[in-house]
Amino acid sequence: MAEPDRRMISTSFVEEALDCLRRHGKPTAPLLESLGLPPVIDRPISAELYGSLWLAVAAEVDDEYFGMGGRPMRRGSFTLLCHCVLHAETLEHAIRRALRFLAVVIEDPSGELLIADGLAQIILTDRGGPRSAFAYRTFWILLHGIACWLVGRRIPIRMVDFRCSEPVQGADYRLFFGAPVRFDQPASRLAFDRSILALPISRSEQALKQFLRGAPANILVRYRYDAGLAANVRKRLRKTPPAAWSGFEELAAQMRISPSTLRHRLQVEGQNYAGIKDEIRRDLAIDMLLNSQSGVGEISAQLGFSEPSAFHRAFRKWTSKSPGAFRREALLASRR
Known part of the structure; x- marks a missing residue:
């Protein structure tokens, strides 16, 4: 398709x-x-x-x-x-x-x-x-x-x-x-x-005039989730279980682009490979906790973490909560 x-x-x-x-x-x-x-x-x-x-x-x-x-x-x-x-x-x-x-x-x-x-x-x-x-x-x-x-x-x-x-x-x-x-x-x-x-704001009046000339079409395309090279990387990663994700050098080879060029182009978009992987894992974790009955240990394994404690540390970094606490609070909020 x-x-x-x-x-x-x-x-x-x-x-x-x-x-x-x-x-x-x-x-x-x-x-x-x-x-x-x-x-x-x-x-x-x-x-x-x-x-x-x-x-x-x-x-x-x-x-x-x-x-x-x-x-x-x-x-x-x-x-x-x-x-x-x-x-x-x-x-x-x-x-x-x-x-x-x-x-x-x-x-x-x-x-x-x-x-x-x-x-x-x-x-x-x-x-x-x-x-x-x-x-x-x-x-x-x-x-x-x-x-x-x-x-x-x-x-x-x-x-x-x-x-x-x-x-x-x-x-x-x-x-x-x-x-x-x-x-x-x-x-x-x-x-x-x-x-x-x-993040600081550093836009000029002239830049605003250019932005407004293309609005609203420009914000419908340029800042969509599926725009840019980072979107291409995300698409590739989402087709593969996190535990089987390629290293950066291998990914660059698969995309037929040099590692230095890939790194630079991602930086231009304000992205990097580690951050994209982290982003996908976080979104998958939140989605699984909110919309599945899978246990925390099972979710940890599906996301490619070596052990549940590593998943707990990562999730606390993302949300300041443990996976279990996040799921409980979301469940309570949905019942209000």
Whole structure:
């Protein structure tokens, strides 16, 4: 089976964007025709076309958040948001500013940055019932995309929770984020390593102009989980059990690239081989603890650790908790 093209956006996300027009009583066919698209979208479209669709819908209803907030996110709000965070000292300052800005502009949902257990967690609060998965995903795209651009690298996502029930196209969400995804959770949240928050911001006004010229298509492609050379490495590793992973030299040979070139290109993307392996092990560990009945010892062996104690040390480094405590707390939280 062919691998999905990372520059393509699934039809389910296209339909959910068009639903904004339908809710406003507007026809979709004229807008689609203006973009050179058929009246019925039956196959994925490019990120560039989806970006144009996003802008066209926003222009039609004067709302860059597809009419899903407590108040409309008027056209130009995304540009103002970028200017608001451009001169923050660190990513933490930028994210806190962005969340305050979005709380003022759309009012609901509102986001809060919490730092705990080795993770930076952005938690969304709704005044009423759960929103759609598409509403939360769009919020994450805007915030994560800006954050990645500010620090010049993709920020690996560790887990994504949705307060809403799983949609029919739930698989599209898991593929998009490339991290453990859970639905029907007490709150919607996106988590990444807290160490990322200390990264400095060093973007210029000129760089922002270039970024805005390509938005939002650029954040849909450049900072996706399945973009870049690091994604190629991840893909190779995920096809093999961790215990059988190749050494770096062997991996470079398999990819027909010199070790020095591979190392340099990964560094340009803000990645390294050890970190990628660590990232995959961590995601697999969290997923197994949350979504399987396997014991900690069994999970340790599947992840390629020589003994359970090594897994315990690694997991404490990742989350500041033991595997058992992490599983118990997650179970209790799901019952609230």
